[in-house]
Amino acid sequence: MPKKYQTPLLDELEKGPFPSFVTEIKKAAAKNDMAADELGLLEKSYKTKRGYWKHGGIVGVRGYGGGVIGRYSSLAEEFPNVANFHTVRINSTSAFFYTSKFLNEMCDIWDKYGSGLTNLHGSTGDLVLLGTNTENLEPIFAEFSSRGWDLGGSGSAMRTPSCCVGPARCEWSNIDTLEINYAVTQEFQDEMHRPAFPYKFKFKTAGCAVDCIASIARADCSIIGTWKGKISVDQKEVAAYAKNGMNITEEIVNMCPSQCMSYDGKELKIDDANCVRCMHCIAKMTKALKGTGEKGATILIGSKAPFVIGATLSHVIVPFMKMEAPYDELKDLVRKMWEWWDEHGKNRERIGELIIRRGMREFLEFIGIDPIPQHVKEPRRDPFYFWTEADLQKK
Amino acid sequence: MPKKYQTPLLDELEKGPFPSFVTEIKKAAAKNDMAADELGLLEKSYKTKRGYWKHGGIVGVRGYGGGVIGRYSSLAEEFPNVANFHTVRINSTSAFFYTSKFLNEMCDIWDKYGSGLTNLHGSTGDLVLLGTNTENLEPIFAEFSSRGWDLGGSGSAMRTPSCCVGPARCEWSNIDTLEINYAVTQEFQDEMHRPAFPYKFKFKTAGCAVDCIASIARADCSIIGTWKGKISVDQKEVAAYAKNGMNITEEIVNMCPSQCMSYDGKELKIDDANCVRCMHCIAKMTKALKGTGEKGATILIGSKAPFVIGATLSHVIVPFMKMEAPYDELKDLVRKMWEWWDEHGKNRERIGELIIRRGMREFLEFIGIDPIPQHVKEPRRDPFYFWTEADLQKK
Amino acid sequence: MALPQRRTDIGPPHYKDFLPPVIQKNYGDWKYHEILNPGVMVHVSNKGEKIWTVRVASPRLLSTDTIREHAALAEKYCGGYIRYTTRHNVEFLVSDEKNIEPLLKDLKDKKYMVGGIGPRISNIVHTQGWVHCHSAACDASGLVKALMDEFADYFTTKSLPNKVRLAVACCTNMCGAVHCSDIALVGIHRKIPIVETDKIKNMCEVPSTIAACPTGAISPDPANKAVKIKEEKCMYCGNCFSVCPALPIADPVNDGVAIVVGGKVGSLRSDPKFSKLAIPYVPNNPPRWPEVTSAVKTILEAYIAGARKHERVGEWVERIGWESFFKATKLPFTFQHIDDFTIARETYRNSAAFKW
Amino acid sequence: MALPQRRTDIGPPHYKDFLPPVIQKNYGDWKYHEILNPGVMVHVSNKGEKIWTVRVASPRLLSTDTIREHAALAEKYCGGYIRYTTRHNVEFLVSDEKNIEPLLKDLKDKKYMVGGIGPRISNIVHTQGWVHCHSAACDASGLVKALMDEFADYFTTKSLPNKVRLAVACCTNMCGAVHCSDIALVGIHRKIPIVETDKIKNMCEVPSTIAACPTGAISPDPANKAVKIKEEKCMYCGNCFSVCPALPIADPVNDGVAIVVGGKVGSLRSDPKFSKLAIPYVPNNPPRWPEVTSAVKTILEAYIAGARKHERVGEWVERIGWESFFKATKLPFTFQHIDDFTIARETYRNSAAFKW
Numbered sequence A, B: 001m002p003k004k005y006q007t008p009l010l011d012e013l014e015k016g017p018f019p020s021f022v023t024e025i026k027k028a029a030a031k032n033d034m035a036a037d038e039l040g041l042l043e044k045s046y047k048t049k050r051g052y053w054k055h056g057g058i059v060g061v062r063g064y065g066g067g068v069i070g071r072y073s074s075l076a077e078e079f080p081n082v083a084n085f086h087t088v089r090i091n092s093t094s095a096f097f098y099t100s101k102f103l104n105e106m107c108d109i110w111d112k113y114g115s116g117l118t119n120l121h122g123s124t125g126d127l128v129l130l131g132t133n134t135e136n137l138e139p140i141f142a143e144f145s146s147r148g149w150d151l152g153g154s155g156s157a158m159r160t161p162s163c164c165v166g167p168a169r170c171e172w173s174n175i176d177t178l179e180i181n182y183a184v185t186q187e188f189q190d191e192m193h194r195p196a197f198p199y200k201f202k203f204k205t206a207g208c209a210v211d212c213i214a215s216i217a218r219a220d221c222s223i224i225g226t227w228k229g230k231i232s233v234d235q236k237e238v239a240a241y242a243k244n245g246m247n248i249t250e251e252i253v254n255m256c257p258s259q260c261m262s263y264d265g266k267e268l269k270i271d272d273a274n275c276v277r278c279m280h281c282i283a284k285m286t287k288a289l290k291g292t293g294e295k296g297a298t299i300l301i302g303s304k305a306p307f308v309i310g311a312t313l314s315h316v317i318v319p320f321m322k323m324e325a326p327y328d329e330l331k332d333l334v335r336k337m338w339e340w341w342d343e344h345g346k347n348r349e350r351i352g353e354l355i356i357r358r359g360m361r362e363f364l365e366f367i368g369i370d371p372i373p374q375h376v377k378e379p380r381r382d383p384f385y386f387w388t389e390a391d392l393q394k395k
Numbered sequence C, D: 001m002a003l004p005q006r007r008t009d010i011g012p013p014h015y016k017d018f019l020p021p022v023i024q025k026n027y028g029d030w031k032y033h034e035i036l037n038p039g040v041m042v043h044v045s046n047k048g049e050k051i052w053t054v055r056v057a058s059p060r061l062l063s064t065d066t067i068r069e070h071a072a073l074a075e076k077y078c079g080g081y082i083r084y085t086t087r088h089n090v091e092f093l094v095s096d097e098k099n100i101e102p103l104l105k106d107l108k109d110k111k112y113m114v115g116g117i118g119p120r121i122s123n124i125v126h127t128q129g130w131v132h133c134h135s136a137a138c139d140a141s142g143l144v145k146a147l148m149d150e151f152a153d154y155f156t157t158k159s160l161p162n163k164v165r166l167a168v169a170c171c172t173n174m175c176g177a178v179h180c181s182d183i184a185l186v187g188i189h190r191k192i193p194i195v196e197t198d199k200i201k202n203m204c205e206v207p208s209t210i211a212a213c214p215t216g217a218i219s220p221d222p223a224n225k226a227v228k229i230k231e232e233k234c235m236y237c238g239n240c241f242s243v244c245p246a247l248p249i250a251d252p253v254n255d256g257v258a259i260v261v262g263g264k265v266g267s268l269r270s271d272p273k274f275s276k277l278a279i280p281y282v283p284n285n286p287p288r289w290p291e292v293t294s295a296v297k298t299i300l301e302a303y304i305a306g307a308r309k310h311e312r313v314g315e316w317v318e319r320i321g322w323e324s325f326f327k328a329t330k331l332p333f334t335f336q337h338i339d340d341f342t343i344a345r346e347t348y349r350n351s352a353a354f355k356w
């Protein structure tokens, strides 16, 4: 029988309509020593208003440099079952589809070797097994990998890529987000499991500019689907939206960022040449509008959290890339980028920070991309810029 | 008889409808040795595509540290009359009003002691006497100062302030730009004539947000008139504009940046609480609209040219200051700002650069101004900020 | 008991093995969707086939018991197929219309919270907090629970001008999309780290500790093979502690939560935006952080009152101006709001046009 | 001949002494104005009194002969009153309506160029150039003359969507409002300064020379009491030459003109804006810089074709997007256009929404 802790503070968080993480921990704690101590420790944090976790040492499975987050408690004596309490990152499936069969198997393994606590999912997108002891790591890995599952990334490595639900269940996807995600994961297994980069590298793939995977905010490489043709308009459906109470002028036409739509109460017209493909009109009138023509993706680079120079968003590098299996163009581009980053990146410097530090020109030249206005929101303001000898020769 | 140069290249610039500076130089050159050599030298520059002026040494008039820009030619032997060819900056009148009497007197003095060439005006706003020898500086100063005129600023000093025509001939001015300009000039004579700042300091005063003196782009202290009440609407005049062909919806209502106007074909309405006082509607419908209520100025600080960290625009420090003679509030504020700048500014560091380097908080605290949202376009994005002990005590 | 044979570098299984048959058949061929109610939507393919999605809130931190329950429900109503969303909700993928009502009833009986689809508050993207991270300045799960209880109606029934994306990160590493969320919380410190001089030489690498500091506050202390921190340059970000455990920064008295607003990631209507600081500090008050929930409520209500249909929080604020945001919410504006970090100058008000 | 008694620190005369009587009487009491034609406007006061302004182009560089002519005309038609504008035009201030036609006729006979009022091209704010400055990378007056000849019609007759403010600066010190003009030219270098090592110790202060460099390209050369320039870090701004004459940078072959566009200073409709780089380099081709005038013409014509009424150049460009600007003008986009200076990251395209 696991130890039972009094948790008056946490108990407060079992009240209310939203499902309670405390209830979850308690469920596990009822039969699992680690989960029980996790509960006790957490109650203590709630009382003292501070955490009791220490930096992780390097723990992991044989042959891999990542996939496990080492974690030790500073109250090992008081809570011995979480003295070491490491997280195992299982590489999730594309778009987080599962079968009941797999989930049950996963639970069996995890109940046996771990705390019985998980995150579905971590915010990078791993299936996170939350807390186990060092000695259980190899068994867990053997159980999962023998069933066809592998660890995700951690450390200065490629991280588990993730994507939106895309073509699996969304009418707007311009690319096969699930397959791209899978292909990238498989292609770069070595880069995932054996950290050799200056810092972490994340991929996220969204089927369109709605970006339901938040790729533009938190991926070193954001792949966002788009199209090159017109937006087809089904005027009958337009009329239906109007009839159902949509104020098309206010809700659609006036909100179009490029002001390229017009509506006279009857016909909705789009000046496609000036459309920036922002997705607003399509999202709000899904039955009436659709992007058509050639499909592909915009590749953006460099978003990340604030350290060290402030948060960044990804920025356009390739405005349009055809996305067809086996995605060689993408893979080659990525390898080129990594080559440059490996060469110049300082320890703990993300690729986006490196681009800011050394300038877009060096980066673009290295990866072999010509400058285009789409690379910038606006050209530079101050007339301070470099000329190479080659530039000077040009007429 | 001054020397006559062949100027085939410059002669090309006497053709065409716009008045020619070459013709001006030639007019002076016909009777003035300095102007003649200036012409010859300039032709040479046009031929060789480079200038021949050297850095100025320190020249000036007794007791003053500024007001004269020293200039020496590197071709002193070829063009001896411009071997030294200094510019004298005469402090112009507010809004550049003159009488024929003064202009004629000025020309007499300048023909006698200088090149006969001028700039009306320099881009800071001085009446620029363009080119004379070192020995003429004292006489020129005596002639002008005895007639009630003084030198303008140069070097690390307060520069000649300037202002828009304002109340003298513009219906939109909210403040007495000419009087403010005059008062500031008189108040800080010492700071103008005896450079003691880290670098230059410029004032420009505009009667409204139209900013016909470009103060927001090129003044360390920009004073811009505004109002606190409603915009009065003369509906009869609105109707007249409509009748005369103005598309009020497109030209006015849709272009209002805060979208606080409406027009139903009859009545133009303004939601004054949401008006940002941008001046667009007033400027385009001057007969119909007028800012009313309390008048005063917004004080903005810090614009300058690109060196060293890139060009800056002035930014709001005091959103509203009553502007009544003797302008003590303004003068006190300026003295406070200078005190801080004097203390912390590096050599050749403008006040705006210093604010960027040391942060707004220190600046605002020193000058005694509380933080307000109007100080920023948007609050900071990254959650990295300082807390003083006093901040921590606050509840 | 012998362990099975381990394999390496195999990556995850192919997703095809986990897609319901109707999705396999209509993959990439969806035509439109309809939101039937806050918890149910249907996607219709060009072939006319349909898949219904029933969305359920999840605390994300799940016990195996609960996951087994998800699996059982999926088996009963969805042919065993289930997915989790990018915001950690559960989606039951129903191929047979008949199963929807029974599923909903079952969910209701089991006290699941159904909703989150459409212009609502969906689940809160968040992080580990005191549950598992050494770096946390606050908990994450507790804040999420407190907020979602408060705003449950906006998940299950009520609608908003547009989606409102909430996020919580327990420290400025920001393991979430806090920096681009409509309203988000981030744990912060307000005192400089304690320099455990004696431990540094064994535990830390001095150059990388120095490089970790965004403000250059750290300098070497060669005599002790340690580092020094210049107090007036430190803004308590804790990044030095991330690389050097001998610089602990957690402080029960001064740690707390900052609230940022107005971010977004989609490119619809307006470019993706960073969140901006709304409230620099709210105290850590577990278990329910009442000051935090009430502040978020204030902001949310101002948004509801002020925004036009389809406007996200950031779009609303940019339309009315930040001065109006502070007026509408009655939040105090402090020195902390004024940027003094890397791009500070770009945030100054370079215009004579603003509201009183 | 004895000099008169000098006085110091008296400042300029009071402006009141220079205001025409009608202005003195109606000072601050103007009601509205009307633009009667491109060169004449009338201001009407609340008392119903009027002042007519006749505006005349000026090359700004004026000989005393010409100023005397201005004075004479002012005496004849304006009671001796005259002013110069903030953009260096001449304004004849006419109090008596009868004098307008004769004045205009006289101006015409004397070949003055009347105009510049309203949505037009007014005079070009500019600087010294080869006429007087040691720092110039091009001339200023010559460029102004060439441009204003080309665009004379837009001063005297034709109208534009709104005012188009042109400016010229002969080096990156930018003694004008180049950084906030609709279309502006700035002289630039493209080769690093020559380091005259021997002269530095006598002519220059090493620390301030090092501090002058925006990119940190300069380092001390203690052996020679001089400085060194790191070639790959220098972007030829010439600021080191401003403080150290022993670092000459002027180069007849590589110097030239950059063209920037889209700036403004007023707060009408949109916030004041910086000008942005349109063309990184056009060669110095005196006396008439045909490549420069033709490039400016291209930009101006694209603006005329594309802008809505009242839109300034920058407002037009921001509405259509910079990618459309480069398309509309057919100007090449180069590496020089991409910012790599202090705020570079803020200019990157952080959005999936743009035009092809």
Ligand code: SRM
Binding pocket: A056, A069, A071, A087, A089, A119, A121, A122, A123, A124, A125, A126, A127, A128, A152, A160, A200, A202, A217, A218, A219, A303, A304, A305, A306, A307, A308, A350, C126, C127, C128, C132, C133, C134, C135, C173, C174, C175, C176, C177, C242
């Ligand atoms: C588990 C997870 C939070 C969660 O509860 O979901 C997490 C947890 C940690 N993150 Fe993270 N990060 C997690 C997603 C993120 C994200 C979001 C994302 O990937 O979409 C970010 C922001 C995006 C980005 O990459 O910038 C993120 C930005 C960071 C950073 C800052 C990196 C930077 O360049 O600024 C650190 C600091 C570091 O790397 O030392 C960090 C470091 C950490 C560490 C390893 C703390 C540390 O320094 O040792 C945390 C371990 C917590 C623990 O004990 O379990 N984590 N981290 C997420 C990973 C789960 C997964 O694999 O699915």
Ligand code: SRM
Binding pocket: B056, B069, B071, B087, B089, B119, B121, B122, B123, B124, B125, B126, B127, B128, B152, B160, B200, B202, B217, B218, B219, B303, B304, B305, B306, B307, B308, B350, D126, D127, D128, D132, D133, D134, D135, D173, D174, D175, D176, D177, D242
């Ligand atoms: C004459 C004038 C240009 C003109 O043709 O109109 C001028 C001419 C010079 N300026 Fe200027 N500046 C002139 C207005 C400006 C302006 C515009 C303004 O004041 O509105 C600016 C931009 C605004 C600003 O202050 O930033 C300006 C920004 C500079 C700078 C850059 C300062 C900076 O902080 O970045 C320098 C460099 C310096 O100070 O060493 C400079 C330096 C110079 C020097 C003194 C060159 C030097 O380093 O020795 C030039 C002397 C030229 C000569 O030989 O005659 N000048 N200078 C203008 C002054 C006339 C007058 O007094 O009315």
Ligand code: SRM
Binding pocket: B095, B163, B164, B165, B166, B169, B170, B171, B172, B210, B211, B212, B213, B214, B283, B284, D033, D084, D085, D086, D087, D088, D089, D116, D117, D118, D119, D122, D123, D125, D162, D163, D165, D177, D180, D181, D182, D263, D264, D265, D266, D267, D268, D310, D312
């Ligand atoms: C005379 C002068 C003031 C002075 O003290 O000398 C002046 C005078 C007037 N300006 Fe101005 N502006 C003068 C420089 C400016 C400047 C500053 C500059 O160019 O460096 C600006 C700011 C430009 C900018 O934003 O970059 C300026 C932007 C305006 C505007 C705003 C245009 C817009 O919509 O963006 C107006 C309003 C309008 O035209 O509707 C205006 C309107 C006016 C009015 C109508 C004001 C009035 O009611 O009397 C005056 C006659 C207009 C005209 O010339 O079309 N004035 N005006 C300056 C004339 C310079 C010249 O010779 O052409």
Ligand code: SRM
Binding pocket: A095, A163, A164, A165, A166, A169, A170, A171, A172, A210, A211, A212, A213, A214, A283, A284, C033, C084, C085, C086, C087, C088, C089, C116, C117, C118, C119, C122, C123, C125, C162, C163, C165, C177, C180, C181, C182, C263, C264, C265, C266, C267, C268, C310, C312
């Ligand atoms: C299930 C999910 C994808 C997934 O792979 O898991 C998803 C699914 C859909 N999203 Fe999303 N979005 C999902 C995360 C996102 C995110 C990412 C995030 O929140 O981190 C965003 C970006 C938010 C942002 O910009 O900050 C996002 C912004 C949208 C929008 C844009 C809203 C707007 O106007 O700004 C739409 C369009 C709409 O609602 O009109 C949309 C529309 C949709 C549609 C209608 C797409 C479709 O045709 O199937 C889906 C159902 C909508 C709904 O839930 O209201 N989805 N959606 C994600 C659900 C998370 C959840 O559990 O609630």
Ligand code: SF4
Binding pocket: A164, A165, A166, A167, A170, A171, A172, A173, A174, A206, A207, A208, A209, A210, A211, A212, A213
């Ligand atoms: S990002 Fe686009 S394609 Fe992907 S789920 Fe969202 S709306 Fe659909």
Ligand code: SF4
Binding pocket: A231, A255, A256, A257, A258, A259, A260, A261, A270, A274, A275, A276, A277, A278, A279, A280, A281, A282, C269
């Ligand atoms: S996708 Fe966006 S830009 Fe294009 S027409 Fe629709 S709303 Fe306008």
Ligand code: SF4
Binding pocket: B164, B165, B166, B167, B170, B171, B172, B173, B174, B206, B207, B208, B209, B210, B211, B212, B213
């Ligand atoms: S700035 Fe305003 S007050 Fe001054 S002249 Fe221009 S429009 Fe008139």
Ligand code: SF4
Binding pocket: B231, B255, B256, B257, B258, B259, B260, B261, B270, B274, B275, B276, B277, B278, B279, B280, B281, B282, D269
């Ligand atoms: S002054 Fe500007 S903001 Fe105010 S109503 Fe007029 S156009 Fe709108």
Ligand code: SF4
Binding pocket: C127, C128, C129, C133, C134, C135, C136, C137, C169, C170, C171, C172, C173, C174, C175
């Ligand atoms: S945000 Fe900070 S405290 Fe929270 S999980 Fe990430 S690293 Fe840990």
Ligand code: SF4
Binding pocket: C192, C193, C212, C213, C214, C215, C216, C217, C218, C229, C233, C234, C235, C236, C237, C238, C239, C240, C241, C249
């Ligand atoms: S807490 Fe942050 S600012 Fe302070 S010393 Fe550490 S890294 Fe530097």
Ligand code: SF4
Binding pocket: D127, D128, D129, D133, D134, D135, D136, D137, D169, D170, D171, D172, D173, D174, D175
């Ligand atoms: S812009 Fe440069 S070259 Fe021209 S006058 Fe100013 S300092 Fe001299």
Ligand code: SF4
Binding pocket: D192, D193, D212, D213, D214, D215, D216, D217, D218, D229, D233, D234, D235, D236, D237, D238, D239, D240, D241, D249
């Ligand atoms: S020209 Fe400019 S960038 Fe080059 S060394 Fe001199 S100051 Fe530095």
